[in-house]
Amino acid sequence: xxxxxxxxxxxxxxxxxxxxxxxxxxxxxxxxxxxxxxxxxxxxxxxxxxxxxxxxxxxxxxxxxxxxxxxxxxxxxxxxxxxxxxxxxxxxxxxxxxxxxxxxxxxxxxxxxxxxxxxxxxxxxxxxxxxxxxxxxxxxxxxxxxxxxxxxxxxxxxxxxxxxxxxxxxxxxxxxxxxxxxxxxxxxxxxxxxxxxxxxxxxxxxxxxxxxxxxxxxxxxxxxxxxxxxxxxxxxxxxxxxxxxxxxxxxxxxxxxxxxxxxxxxxxxxxxxxxxxxxxxxxxxxxxxxxxxxxxxxxxxxxxxxxxxxxxxxxxxxxxxxxxxxxxxxxxxxxxxxxxxxxxxxxxxxxxxxxxxxxxxxxxxx
Amino acid sequence: xxxxxxxxxxxxxxxxxxxxxxxxxxxxxxxxxxxxxxxxxxxxxxxxxxxxxxxxxxxxxxxxxxxxxxxxxxxxxxxxxxxxxxxxxxxxxxxxxxxxxxxxxxxxxxxxxxxxxxxxxxxxxxxxxxxxxxxxxxxxxxxxxxxxxxxxxxxxxxxxxxxxxxxxxxxxxxxxxxxxxxxxxxxxxxxxxxxxxxxxxxxxxxxxxxxxxxxxxxxxxxxxxxxxxxxxxxxxxxxxxxxxxxxxxxxxxxxxxxxxxxxxxxxxxxxxxxxxxxxxxxxxxx
Numbered sequence: 001x002x003x004x005x006x007x008x009x010x011x012x013x014x015x016x017x018x019x020x021x022x023x024x025x026x027x028x029x030x031x032x033x034x035x036x037x038x039x040x041x042x043x044x045x046x047x048x049x050x051x052x053x054x055x056x057x058x059x060x061x062x063x064x065x066x067x068x069x070x071x072x073x074x075x076x077x078x079x080x081x082x083x084x085x086x087x088x089x090x091x092x093x094x095x096x097x098x099x100x101x102x103x104x105x106x107x108x109x110x111x112x113x114x115x116x117x118x119x120x121x122x123x124x125x126x127x128x129x130x131x132x133x134x135x136x137x138x139x140x141x142x143x144x145x146x147x148x149x150x151x152x153x154x155x156x157x158x159x160x161x162x163x164x165x166x167x168x169x170x171x172x173x174x175x176x177x178x179x180x181x182x183x184x185x186x187x188x189x190x191x192x193x194x195x196x197x198x199x200x201x202x203x204x205x206x207x208x209x210x211x212x213x214x215x216x217x218x219x220x221x222x223x224x225x226x227x228x229x230x231x232x233x234x235x236x237x238x239x240x241x242x243x244x245x246x247x248x249x250x251x252x253x254x255x256x257x258x259x260x261x262x263x264x265x266x267x268x269x270x271x272x273x274x275x276x277x278x279x280x281x282x283x284x285x286x287x288x289x290x291x292x293x294x295x296x297x298x299x300x301x302x303x304x305x306x307x308x309x310x311x312x313x314x315x316x317x318x319x320x321x322x323x324x325x326x327x328x329x330x331x332x333x334x335x336x337x338x339x340x341x342x343x344x345x346x347x348x349x350x351x352x353x354x355x356x357x358x359x360x361x362x363x364x365x366x
Numbered sequence: 367x368x369x370x371x372x373x374x375x376x377x378x379x380x381x382x383x384x385x386x387x388x389x390x391x392x393x394x395x396x397x398x399x400x401x402x403x404x405x406x407x408x409x410x411x412x413x414x415x416x417x418x419x420x421x422x423x424x425x426x427x428x429x430x431x432x433x434x435x436x437x438x439x440x441x442x443x444x445x446x447x448x449x450x451x452x453x454x455x456x457x458x459x460x461x462x463x464x465x466x467x468x469x470x471x472x473x474x475x476x477x478x479x480x481x482x483x484x485x486x487x488x489x490x491x492x493x494x495x496x497x498x499x500x501x502x503x504x505x506x507x508x509x510x511x512x513x514x515x516x517x518x519x520x521x522x523x524x525x526x527x528x529x530x531x532x533x534x535x536x537x538x539x540x541x542x543x544x545x546x547x548x549x550x551x552x553x554x555x556x557x558x559x560x561x562x563x564x565x566x567x568x569x570x571x572x573x574x575x576x577x578x579x580x581x582x583x584x585x586x587x588x589x590x591x592x593x594x595x596x597x598x599x600x601x602x603x604x605x606x607x608x609x610x611x612x613x614x615x616x617x618x619x620x621x622x623x624x625x626x627x628x629x630x631x632x633x634x635x636x637x638x639x640x641x642x643x644x645x646x647x648x649x650x651x652x
Contacts, residue, residue, distance in 0.1 A: 100467025274622035
């Protein structure tokens with residue numbers, strides 16, 4: 001049984017200062033270009049306060065709520081993967097020698113980040129990427145170092161968006177494990193659940209009191225209320241087999257007629273892990289960096305055989321993305337690759353909603 | 367048959383080893399066999415690749431290409447690759463001069479099934495450059511000391527000049543292996559078979575189909591027809607193996623590019639049982 005403590009809203013700066021004094025750079029929600037994104041903060045004043053987000057398929061708008069609450073919104077376009085699996089990273093450098101080349105691998109020590117405001121679906125997404133990068137035959141040391149160096153402050157969702165369906169994917173809205181600290185924003189402060197010994201060490205100097213029964217029960221009702229607000233669903237019963245049985249369904253073309261193959265869904269997805277490596281030579285061609293960047297199965301050149309693309313149209317690329325995420329991911333990693341965060345629905349420029357497409361794909365052809 | 371333990375020379379994802387080109391030999395037009403040695407001989411001594419595994423060869427500024435091993439490198443420190451000049455990276459490899467160095471990661475992939483082959487009838491089928499990963503099987507078999515029921519090697523090429531490793535066929539025959547060839551188009555003086563590779567399967571002597579193991583590498587369409595021809599001869603589906611291909615970027619199951627259905631070709635393959643992939647190969651653009 002985890003330990004529960006409580007701190008008042010006016011003690012939130014003390015909590016933040018404690019993270020910083022412990023040597024962490026704190027990454028938290030901030031506002032940039034009218035969206036909530038994850039960036040480094042120096043004080044709680046850098047965080048959005050009194051905001052919520054309205055999300056629909058292909059739609060995201062921030063709104064003022066008129067209150068002083070910190071976390072009354074769902075997830076934005078960023079996910080924590082940009083800090084654990086950065087969009088662009090140096091992996092090795094080649095230096096020209098007399099008779100060829102010498103090589104130097106680049107292994108990042110891992111910045112000590114404290115992630116503040118990690119939602120339950122995002123904890124699930126981290127676990128999923130752990131399986132890809134840490135638990136297969138090969139370990140991505142850069143990812144491993146960053147993951148080890150990070151401190152996770154989760155936040156239980158109070159106000160989900162209309163695109164959230166974590167309840168269907170069994171990942172939220174309440175954080176169950178995988179955090180050092182989990183906060184629930186109450187009416188006048190935060191309930192703080194301590195999830196690890198590292199978390200315990202962090203907060204012990206703050207001397208916050210043990211939470212009262214009333215505070216625990218208020219926290220429960222926050223999560224219950226959040227659960228009730230989640231209306232979007234996806235029927236996951238035997239979903240893997242249902243989708244694999246429909247690889248030639250006519251509805252794939254129907255989606256392809258709308259899909260722009262823009263890659264937005266894969267960029268905002270907190271579990272998508274595909275990448276490619278590019279060569280970056282200096283002007284003299286004497287030093288060549290190799291840089292790994294995010295890639296997408298929606299790019300025509302993503303999968304090739306004998307120099308030509310394997311998936312020539314949007315239909316086959318959308319099918320690859322959706323069936324990997326929801327079906328073959330189970331075979332490869334023992335679980336779904338979807339956490340129900342709804343980002344791919346919100347940030348799709350034409351508002352393609354995978355929950356709707358899945359329902360259509362699982363219907364027998366007329 | 368001892369396969370040795372095959373692990374990459376480094377468990378680090380992107381660690382490249384320097385290798386040096388020590389010899390190259392023209393095989394057929396735009397195909398050559400390159401021999402490399404590890405610059406650090408300690409790395410070379412640890413290097414063990416199984417037949418059917420591949421290395422990522424790297425030329426800075428051009429990138430990496432996944433290339434099957436074509437020889438046997440049991441602790442000799444040397445690796446052999448038969449390479450077809452096809453893209454940016456292989457073109458750059460063809461421009462290398464003896465003594466120059468390049469990068470290498472590997473070996474990766476599962477390799478051909480070379481366990482428990484005692485008493486089996488091995489049928490190796492290679493089309494074009496597809497013979498390259500099978501040559502390492504042939505080299506392993508020669509060294510294995512294993513008593514096979516029979517070893518049959520079926521080789522297809524576009525023309526007689528395009529039959530890979532033709533200078534070695536007599537040597538393979540003197541090792542007791544049956545070698546049959548066929549070409550798509552004949553040229554003057556060709557007395558041999560004309561036709562597609564799968565048709566060779568119709569003519570070989572097959573005393574016990576249940577003892578047959580088929581290892582096949584070539585264009586997907588060729589492999590599919592080979593499987594059908596083998597099944598026609600009574601060979602069980604799960605005794606037919608394909609080596610599949612997709613461009614690879616990381617070779618360690620992290621980049622997603624070589625996915626086919628539930629498999630990453632780099633880590634789950636490149637060698638698959640026919641019954642593992644036959645349904646997947648029927649679906650266009652999967």
